[in-house]
Amino acid sequence: MKNSIFPVLAASALAFSLAACGSDDGGSDAGSGGEASGDAAAADLDLITDGTLTVCSDVPYPPFEDFDDSSDSGFTGFDVDIVSAVADGLGLELEIKDSSFETLQSGLALNSGDCDLAASAMTITEDRQKSLAFSDGYYDSKQSLLVPAGSDITGIGDLAGRTVGVQQGTTGESYTEENAPEATITAFPSNAEMFQAIQAGQVDALLQDLPVNVDNSTKGDFEVVEEYDTDETYGLAMQQDNTALVDAVNEQLTALRDSGEYDELYDTYFTTEGAEDSSATSEG
Incomplete structure (x- = not known):
């Protein structure tokens, strides 16, 4: 067991619900098949801007999201790294917008077309699922x-x-x-x-x-x-009718877990050594 700031958040407790993530055509290898496979997957997604995954997040909320002028996206944090990996796996550019949490959790930002996906340490709840679709859980808090x-x-x-x-x-x-x-x-x-x-x-x-x-x-x-x-679990939120995007995001989350990249990202922010390093590099 690593020396974690949050020992209750052991890796076993962070496992994704993967039952709905499988794909008969080998989609679970998304993110490891190169840019061509990512482009093919992204072609079927209903994105507000072709070739770009537009993400809304309530910033700052470290260690999940924070401003960082030195990064390509202008942001840093655990959620930012997760959606960056998802976009890379799908062969998409990433654009992140700062939004209020109320517009995210209510579904307003997504359903009005401001963004394709909300990544903002958002707990999956029955009430929110009335207006939003969620990915598999990616973090227990x-x-x-x-x-x-x-x-x-x-x-x-x-x-x-x-x-x-x-x-x-x-x-x-x-x-x-x-x-x-x-x-x-x-x-x-x-x-x-x-x-x-x-x-x-x-x-x-x-x-x-x-x-x-x-x-x-x-x-x-x-x-x-x-x-x-x-018993709270965070999920990435999307429009309810964009099932193609939900499936694609879940495949990328599965690939992150299978490749070990998820554990590396987790350790960056939620182990003693990793959190100290992250704090030193994301001060803004």
């Missing part, structure tokens, strides 16, 4: 509680009468509403505003995805005091 170091808040049971920052439209917001009903909940558009609020003392705690709160804790005198296992 937890919720968590971040407070200033030395705070008398030691867990969710201490939040009565306190102000908690959450991100609007997220499962973290729902979890806080259900499990801390006596707290004052303040919803923000993104993690950037949330973190600024706790830095300024405007909120007493932040409740959101564990990896993001861990990243926040490295930027000041803050600590994660509690973690919550909510």
Whole structure:
């Protein structure tokens, strides 16, 4: 076992649901057959721009997505690396757009034609599946509680009468509403505003995805005091009627797992050594 920041996210817990990924024509080898096979697969996809996979993401949300002027796409992060590998496997160029999470999780950005795919640490939920199609799960996560170091808040049971920052439209917001009903909940558009609020003392705690709160804790005198296992799995979201794109993305995710590239990307962001290296190179 590698020295992981998040030992609960063992590789076995991150396995994709691959039952729907197979292909009678050998499609599961997508991504390893070269540009010609990728071009052939991409030709049947209903993309908003021919030859380009257009991805929307709510940025910044490190370590999943962040701005990076030094990269070809202008962005960095685990989600960015995943969709970059998917685009490469399909022989497509990659364009990433910064979007609000609310427009992504509601389906507005996809269904209005702003992008082909949403990659934004988005949990697969029954409610979201009413307006979106999801890929197989590519990451298992937890919720968590971040407070200033030395705070008398030691867990969710201490939040009565306190102000908690959450991100609007997220499962973290729902979890806080259900499990801390006596707290004052303040919803923000993104993690950037949330973190600024706790830095300024405007909120007493932040409740959101564990990896993001861990990243926040490295930027000041803050600590994660509690973690919550909510059985959340992230998926890449697409339009419900674009089944060809969903199938193609799932084939690429399968290829990433089979080749070992997924494990390499995971280790870059979620092991102690890899996360330190990534933080040093993506500071922006």
